[in-house]
Amino acid sequence: MYRKVFASKVFQRKVVVVTGGCSGIGRALVLRMARAGARLAILDLDPAALDSLVRHLADHLNAEAIGLPCDVAEAEQVSRAIEQVLERFGGIDVLINNAGITHRSTFAETDLRVFQRVMAVNFFGALHCTKAALPSLLERQGQIIVLSSLSGFTPLLYRSAYNASKHALHGLFDTLRHEIKGSGVNVMLVCPGFTATDLRKNALVGDGSVTRHPPLAIGKVAAPQDVAEAIYQGALRRRRLLVLSNVDWRARLLARYFPRLFERILLPRISGLRPSR
Structure with missing residues (x-):
C-alpha cells in the first residue's frame, strides 16, 4: 500500500517534456504521465494535433500542458521550444x-538525403x-529517457539508416551517463520491439518518399499503451536500460555472442522476411 501511494506521487507536478508526443508511443507516454499528475510540454510537427491533444488533456485529465510545434532536427527550433518550457x-x-x-x-537504393x-x-x-534541457535537468536532478529500438543492438535488414541512428544514440547517451x-x-535507454505506431506506416523509401505499402508482417506487435506503461514503470525505478523487445532477450544474446546463428535464424524473421528454406 505505502509503495503504491509513493509511486503515484513521484511525477506529481513534475515537468515532463515529450518529443513526437502526438501519436504512437509519444502520445501514450503523454497520457500516462498526465494520469500521474505531471505537467506536460509536448513537442511535435503537427500544430492541429498538438492543440487537440492539449484540449483533451485539460478536458479529460485536468492536466496542465502546452503544445509546441517543433522540428527537433532544427537546433534553433528546439532552443526556442525549451526556452518556452522554462518560461512557462x-x-x-x-x-x-x-x-x-x-x-x-536497401543501403544501395537509399538516397543520401534519407540517411x-x-x-x-x-x-x-x-x-x-x-x-538545451540539460542545465535544468542537472539543477533538478531529473531524468533523460531515450527511445532507442531493438535495432540498437541487433541489425534489421533494409533499415541501415535507422539502425545507424539507434546505435549512435547508445554511444551518445551511454557516454553522457558516465560524464554526469x-x-x-538518470539516463534511461529504452529498446521497444515492434509497436503499432505511425512510425511503421509512414516509413520512408529509398528516394525519400513515404511508402505506399502496408507494414511488413513481423509477428506480434505491441500496443503503444503497453510500451508506455513499461517505460513509466522503468522511470519510477530510474532504470538505465529497458529492453521491451517482442523477440525478447534471445535476439540480444544471439546477436552478440552467436552472430552467424542470429543471421540465419532470427534476422530474416524480425526483418519481416520469411526464412529461406
Missing part, C-alpha cells in the same frame, strides 16, 4: 526523446533537446 514551468524534470522516423530500403533526414531526427533531434555520474540525473 520554471524547469524540466523529465525529458523523453521519443521523436523518430524510419525507412525501408541525413533519419539521422537528423533520430540522433540529432535527441542531441538538440538534451543539450553523481549529478543525480
Whole structure:
C-alpha cells in the first residue's frame, strides 16, 4: 500500500517534456504521465494535433500542458521550444526523446538525403533537446529517457539508416551517463520491439518518399499503451536500460555472442522476411 501511494506521487507536478508526443508511443507516454499528475510540454510537427491533444488533456485529465510545434532536427527550433518550457514551468524534470522516423530500403537504393533526414531526427533531434534541457535537468536532478529500438543492438535488414541512428544514440547517451555520474540525473535507454505506431506506416523509401505499402508482417506487435506503461514503470525505478523487445532477450544474446546463428535464424524473421528454406 505505502509503495503504491509513493509511486503515484513521484511525477506529481513534475515537468515532463515529450518529443513526437502526438501519436504512437509519444502520445501514450503523454497520457500516462498526465494520469500521474505531471505537467506536460509536448513537442511535435503537427500544430492541429498538438492543440487537440492539449484540449483533451485539460478536458479529460485536468492536466496542465502546452503544445509546441517543433522540428527537433532544427537546433534553433528546439532552443526556442525549451526556452518556452522554462518560461512557462520554471524547469524540466523529465525529458523523453521519443521523436523518430524510419525507412525501408536497401543501403544501395537509399538516397543520401534519407540517411541525413533519419539521422537528423533520430540522433540529432535527441542531441538538440538534451543539450538545451540539460542545465535544468542537472539543477533538478531529473531524468533523460531515450527511445532507442531493438535495432540498437541487433541489425534489421533494409533499415541501415535507422539502425545507424539507434546505435549512435547508445554511444551518445551511454557516454553522457558516465560524464554526469553523481549529478543525480538518470539516463534511461529504452529498446521497444515492434509497436503499432505511425512510425511503421509512414516509413520512408529509398528516394525519400513515404511508402505506399502496408507494414511488413513481423509477428506480434505491441500496443503503444503497453510500451508506455513499461517505460513509466522503468522511470519510477530510474532504470538505465529497458529492453521491451517482442523477440525478447534471445535476439540480444544471439546477436552478440552467436552472430552467424542470429543471421540465419532470427534476422530474416524480425526483418519481416520469411526464412529461406
